[in-house]
Amino acid sequence: MGGVVLAIITASLLVSCTNLAFAVKEPKVIHVGGKVLCQDCTQGWNEWVHGGKPIKGGKVSITCMDDRSRVVYYGSDMTDELGQFDIIVNKYINGKELKAKLCSVRLVSSPDHTCNILTDFAGGRRGVKLSRPSLMYRDQIKYTLGPFYFTSPLCDEPDTSDSDDSKGGNY
Secondary structure, three states, rough: OOHHHHHHHHHHHHHHHHHHHHHOOOEEEEEEEEEEEOOOOOOHHHHHHHHHHHHOOOOOEEEOOOOOOEEEEEEEEOOOOOOOEEEEEOOOOEEEOOOOHHEEEEEEEOOOOOOEOOHHHOOOOOOOOOOOOOOEEEEEEEEEEEEEEEEEEOOOOOOOOOOHHHHOOOO
């Protein structure tokens, strides 16, 4: 009889301890990171594809919306000497939980006058919606994006997709 009571006490302690082990803190912030590089079209194909150089001081922004398409958060970060950025966003804004899927990250500017034209490689000019976190561990959520690219003015292609014929441009 004493053995059964001891077994029940041991089992209840074991169950209560495992419940404590599964009690994980909910993350309070979301990290969004990536890289910003300069892509030089004047190089050969291999250097153009694989030879992006990091841009120090490039600006990347994040804009988060609510369910009614209103901006609830805007933030930005500058890249370091390796071209990396890490934007930290509070998960709760004005007491409401931020929905990461309604956030968009995009390129803003480059301090390098020889490489300051926005490109849409990896969605840098248009913006990228956060979809799946690259890391979810204990109290951390991280999204890794990019790399995003700038290019030189020499490599910029003019936008010919939207022509306005109403201004008498036809001849």
